Amino acid sequence: MSPATKTKVRFTIDGKAVSAKAGETVLSAAKRAGIEIPALCHQEGTPAWGACRLCLIEVKGADKLQASCATSVADGLVVHTQSKRVRAKRESYLKMYLSDHNAYCEAPCSSACPTHIDIPAYLSEVASGDMAAAAAIVRRELPFAGIFGRICPRYCEPVCRRGEVDDPISICSLHRAAGDHAPAALQTAPSTGRRVAVIGAGPAGLSCAWYLTETGHEVTIYDTNEKPGGMLRYSIPEFRLPEKVLDRELAPLFDAGVRFVDGVALGHEVTVEGLLDAGFDAVFVGVGAWHTAPSRIPGNQVVIDSLDMLRKVREGKKVRLTETVAVIGDGTAALDAARSAQRLGAKHVTVLARRDAASIEAGARDHAAALEEGIDFEYSVEAKRVKIARGRASAVECVRLVRDGGKPREQRGSRFDVPATTVISAVAYVPDLGESDDELTLSAWQTLEANYYTGRTATPGVFAAGDAVTGAKSAIHAIAGGKRAALGIDAFLRSEDLEQVEGKLALYSGLPYLDQLRDADQLGELGQRLAERSPVWLKMGSAAEPAKRATMPKLAKEKRATEFVEVEKGLSVAAAKAEAARCLQCVCPSLGQCDLQKLGVEYAITANDLVVPGGRVRDVEPAYEHPFIRRDMNRCISCGRCVRACRDVAGPACYDFTGRGFTIQIDTPYHESLQLATCISCGRCVTGCPTGALTFNQRVLQGYRVDESRCILCHQCVDVCPVNALVETNHFETARQRWLELVAQGSQLAGGHRMCAGCGAPIVVRQVLMGTSDPVVVAGATGCLEVSTTIYPYTSWKGSYIHTAFENAAATLSGVETAFRSLKKQGKLEDNVKFIAFGGDGGTYDIGLQSLSGAMERGHHMLYVCYDNGAYMNTGFQRSGATPIGAWTTTSPVGKAQAGKIQNRKDLTAIMIAHGLQYVAQASPHDPRDLVRKAAKALATEGPTFLNVISPCPRGWRSDGAESIELARESVNTCYWPLFEVVDGEYRLTYRPRQKAPLIPWLKRQGRFAHLFKPGNEEALANLQAWVDHEWQKLLVKCGEPSEEEWQEHLHSHGCLL
């Protein structure tokens, strides 16, 4: 077999012998052999592109690395795709890509938040000013946005990526703003008839109750205290969480029908068994950890319990403190106790923290607040003994702790005393279970045993979460636990196998990140909600400009020393919007489908020395104007697959490269919107995109109906339909043919007339005359058109033309038409002849109205066309009935007494409709197909018909003659001159602007309205807009069209974002 005809070759790839087709590339041969070579730029169906440089391989015998997309297989070729050298280069190029990739995969804030709120989503709503939408997003995961916006230790903020640019976003304060500015209402699903008892009205219980109620279960909450809230109400001081905020935030829960039973303690008044026996389908235990564990410190008999103290303060009871106070512990309660002690009059308050300054248990927010208020800290110490003198505490003996990796140990010889006459302890809390402790399984730390994901305990139907399970932790963890348990309970009540769900989740959480992304679908709905991912944070560039973080307005320092008034005052809406706008929105719609991300994770680009502050990064405004395709080219890696897929595979060539070198970008021609770039919406660019630069818009697809009355036969829909769902019908083809014939038959009005440059009238006449191929008899009322087209001895009219006086064009023509009918009846004439009268608005609205009315009423077979230029233009711009309100004319002058015309325009079209004509329409010369179609319709109608056509007049409108057609178009888009037709009394809008344009730009282009923009004429301007709005609304009703709001909604829901 000669090499030329040989069809199979054998070569070695990564030590594996592979056979391939002759002429095939290594890349495709490897793929078939199951060896994946990374390739970001290769586009099937197009020649090797060779840009991404990730498909480089080592070929035996070649010095340089070769691109596998361009290397053909050959017998005996030896290829290495994963050698150290190749991998090192790939790593280097991935770093280059990512350093220029102004985007991120996943938001670390959402991951860090125990409740996993979709933080970027709600920040985006806050930035747009929609606080209600923002709050709704928060409440999907955290019911009490206002409470936690005040007290949360903010795990989200230290990890915020904005910190790489300047300072992290004030995420927490922003959900407080959302909560404060948008009060909650708990929407409940239809009742399931199931009953759940929640024991404990703290954060865990309340959260659990909220989500259970939302799903339609009936919930009863039991608590020992008089009011719901638990630690939120009885431990957190007023200066952090005002009681009225707490009440406001909890109200929706009880408004939704949740029962609250006070004075009931687990193990005392009720037991779990008892509740289940009493008919509850499930029981949730969220009793918190209120009980101080037996302290082993000598001298503990004089120590005050922090929770007792905080509760007394909240209840307004007297708490006696001395001047020097030491607080043992560094959790939230410890810091709250310390700050309260100061407000109660203590002069020196020292917190004895086991942790170091950077990792105070209560979190940076409270730590900073305490420091600001002058609380002293001893970090990394352990209290060993409380020294007592004369029955009272005198000091706390401490040792310093050293941490070297593992457990902290005592530093030898570091004993020291912290003087304190009052000692408050805030350590080691356990749940108080009363007599129920033998109903429930306890851990070695005396907390409840329950599954992390579902809160399921060993007892069927019994669930637990919150501090009772975890020991004293931040309330946000309890909220998250309560929510998970609610989901678990709901699943249990629907008889789902929770053990199976938990098993899957345990397995899932052990998977590497990419596998987690891939396997997320297999978890099922509940599993997905409960799953917690462990993302890999790739290091990427950012082009964000530094912008200052919002400062939280705070209570004056001096007041803070004495008053229990809320310290943080909250952000204003404006401040919140600005702060939320700083969010980098570091989430990607292509998460998990992105090849760059996949490779970034595989090559572990978590550190990237190419990302340096001030380094150049791609920075492009995202374009979301296309109904299907979202383009965020900040994520683009210039691989050009979309360019080639569109140009070489699909055909339209919507994209190409612009710029060069580092500034290369992929864009549409002239940066126009994608729709205008002949896009056929085939989506090949999106499916080929290896990153999240091109993604599909989420939208609900519906069927479409063509409104033939509005079709202008432009053929564009047929051309662009990617699936040939639209085809030319015979009717369509005929109509199109007809249009082309009309265009070809030429104009019946010759050039060389003396009309002004830019006058609308001759354009109107030509288009009207295109409506028929029959011979035409025209009568012209005195006016610009008549005067300038028939200057003796010349005429521009190719057909018969009758001069007539100003006021009687209609009457004259009706006589001619009668004569014609008579002659035809007598058999003296056989031709079909059409009769058209042209009049300006003066000759039509005013002077000729009675003759017009008579002719119409008598039912002559004629068309009357009014070219409405809004005044008597040829005689020197006197106002007519058609002159709009506010417009200047010589008889509606502008001065002290009046600003242009005082009256509204007469609605002549309505008057003609009232004559009961078979066909009346309004048209505009900017849209010839519409105008010609209407003229043709009118002329084909047996009987009198009327067309009112707007006709810009550069002289009288004081406008630029070159802009006349544009002005006509705008008159339609502003709805000043709507295009519609009335057939036998049926109104039909023939064109509806996507968005009703404001009147002002149109007015500004006309000198006759110039005075309206001077101070003092605001009212006239407003009157004109109001009149247009009113008339438009009236017309919409007549046409059976949706209102402007409904129309926008309709367009939006159909994906039209133009």
Place this chain on the structure above:
Amino acid sequence: MATAISRAARVERALERATKADGHISNDAGRELRICAGTACHASGRLAIKKAIADELERHGLSDQVAIVETGCHGFCQQGPIVVIRPQGIFYPQLKPRDIPRVIEKSVLGDEVAEDLLYRDPVSGDPVALEAEIPFYALQRRLVLALNGKIDPHSIRDYIAHGGYRALAKVLAEGDPEAVIDLVDASGLRGRGGAGFPAARKWRFTRATQAERKFLICNADEGDPGAFMDRSVLEGNPHSVIEGMLIGAFAIGATDGYVYVRHEYPFAVERLRIALDQAREQGLLGPNILDSGFDFDIRVNQGAGAFVCGEETALLASIEGHRGMPRPRPPYPAVSGLWGYPTNTNNVETWANVPWIVNNGTEAYDAMGTGTAKGTKIFSLTGKVTNGGLVEVPMGATLRRVIFDIGGGMLPGRHFKAVQLGGPSGGCLPERLLDTPIDFESLIASGSMMGSGGMVVVDDTTCMVDFARYFLKFTSEESCGKCVPCRVGSARMLEILDRICAGQGEPTDLDRLQTMADDVIEGSLCALGGTAPNPVLTTLRYFRDEYEAHVLEHRCPAKVCRPLIRYTVDADACTGCHVCFGACPVNAISGERKQAHVINQKLCTKCDTCRQVCTFDAIDVDTGVLAVAEGRAS
């Protein structure tokens, strides 16, 4: 054999007819005034000189007797505008219109020289009258440039009279394409565009591919800053390129030719178009060339000036009407090039070598050059050298010979520091490598490359970090942006150099530059990226001390990097003449007359004007930590 003989006779007859074309014929023994009409001399005023000469000749009634010939570039561009007077061969450089009456009087009417207008040897200061005796010319070996400065590029007759199209006739008469390839192979001609690929081997590949059409391209997209060899050849002797292409086309079997030339070369384009028209008129281009039955025509394609379009595949894309972006090889253009047809590309200088080889044989060619590099090479010598211009020397000549013997060495008081060879993609060699012979392999070994022949000489006033940054900025901006190492890698390297020049470099930056350079070289799709880091690598290799001074001491030894320098007035030397006071564009200098002046460091933009205007050498430029600290503070 009857047909072979008649074929040769037919070709001979056809060429004979072509010699009768219209146009001037230059004659060394005739009375002629040759004015250089190259771009450089044009810029320095050759039109005014031409008019002055015409007026003067008319005044003396000599218009009919003395011819004015506008020739191509003479190569000694620093000395323009240049006029050479025949038959004596007197060379007048840097003429002004007011000098013309004296030149005519002395050297045309009389047989003398206007001594004060003559070229002076930079070393001895002695005047040199004859062109042939000027060391700049005397030490060159002009083969491709032989007729430059001699013949009228607008006249095909002139070219033919000087032996032009003889080589083509010979090849067509013999009618054996393989023999032509063998001849070129034996001569050892290697591509002059940069890579030095053996021309004949490429021709053979293209010849071997079966196709109904084959393309042949002359790459005249000379994009390197400071390079103008190709332009000068096209401007001065376009027919030599056309003849070379014709011979190549015959050998390869090409049917269509293109000259891809920069839009920025208007004279070259104009003269090339005239030459093509003339060749077509004389039956040297188009169907049945010289009655031999061989058809070939050449079109001119003007590029828009993208550096990357000099890369073969990007050039092809550009001719096809696409964005000039390289593509991976294979397929090689010899197999699938322009519009998918086999295509052979060589640059201007390569094609211009071909007729000489055919006329003079391989032995004469082989006699010039080294073992692996034959023939001559043209360099455009620019920078801080005394005699800048076009230099054609045999391969293997040393850098020292070109820069010092021909180029006249450094400007007075300055010291040689480095030479950048091969344009922005080449490398920067230090003084100790001046004896490197110029051939492909030696230059590659030194970290540089032949490139297309740019040679930029710099002295001790140049900062090598800044110099490398300049070239990298050029290549980074000229990158097409297609592949990531070149697009992002070179931009990131440039950012590092920017930081170093701003005194914000870190010691680790040098290693990082080195690794990134390797990554960019290894991974780039085409030679633009594959060579872009060369200036950085060679300066890191030969001038590492300067990098270290910037990074470790925040000092720019050449006192060029503005953030690292500071201008002060030496109070002892300053006479208070007030000149700098007036010259400072930002009013940063204050001081009373006859008293020492002071520079306000906050206002100073380090524009160097004061130092340039000071006649007392009283402006000091410092560099060091202090300057950086101040720079940062401001």
